[in-house]
Amino acid sequence: MSDNNARVWFITGSSTGFGRSLVEAVLKHGDRVVATARKPEQLDDLIRQHPEAVKAVSLDVTDPNAVQAAVKAALDAFGRVDVLVNNAGYGAVGAIEEVSDEAIHRQFDTNVFGALNVTRALLPTLRQQRSGHILNLSSVGGLVSFPGSGIYCATKFALEAISEALAKEVEALGIKVTIVEPGAFRTDFNGRSLAAPETFIDDYASISGAMLQWLKDMDGKQPGDPDKAAAAMIQVVESDKPPLRLALGADAVGAIDAKLESVKAELDAWKQVSIDTAFEGAVIGTIGG
């Protein structure tokens, strides 16, 4: 891609993991990037290497004023945004009863409201352009909810719901949406980005305690390579027919496959009970018109 038609990416959570890998891959690809991070100085090395192509911007996605300022900085620097990647996020671990109210709110503030803040701030620009692609970093946990990380999975389910509706709302405006669903990838996620409950309840030790231990034990050994995930995300953006959902990793594919099969089997097994709940003679429409 020549400089004239190089895409402009806007990526949240660019300090480590998927965000950092994607910033590097995008730059290698010849595109330009607004790399946002809570500590933008972590991107100084990339600015030195690509002073024209990367703009580092300070952004905590839970701060709506900072989101507005970051969008303005992006447009001032490059005049447009072609790809928004809502990547910033972390994982609350714990049984539903164990995670405190405050920790639940914090988890939704970052993983759901953070992505909403940035998306809603950029949509006017994308609509005006009549083009753009939004990539939302969900998880295999956005389709399958795991005991011991139900709050985290709830945030990713929410992100999937928002993305699925948004995709249809903006399709006619030339804007695409892709939900990215990684399995276990070797980033900082299983280390510093895991938030354990302040207090554990003994009754859940074999569930949330085991989940936390499993995640910690896997730290540094996850099968997924974030650089390969970044390449897959670029491939999606370059595709004429990008998918609504992209699972990443054989573990994600396996878990999603099993979920879809079990939903289908249960739907079929209870289909008659489900159907027999309408008023006699009622007209059955399609949900959503």
Ligand SMILES: NC(=O)c1ccc[n+]([C@@H]2O[C@H](COP(=O)([O-])OP(=O)(O)OC[C@H]3O[C@@H](n4cnc5c(N)ncnc54)[C@H](OP(=O)(O)O)[C@@H]3O)[C@@H](O)[C@H]2O)c1
């Ligand atoms: N790795 C996996 O196995 C996996 C699997 C499924 C989904 N994911 C998803 O992938 C995304 C990226 O995580 P990762 O695996 O790359 O882990 P990571 O290396 O720990 O990166 C997490 C990133 O999110 C940023 N972040 C957290 N809270 C933020 C906030 N309030 N505002 C702005 N940035 C914030 C962190 O910034 P700081 O450096 O400032 O903390 C960091 O840049 C997350 O949404 C995660 O849920 C990861």
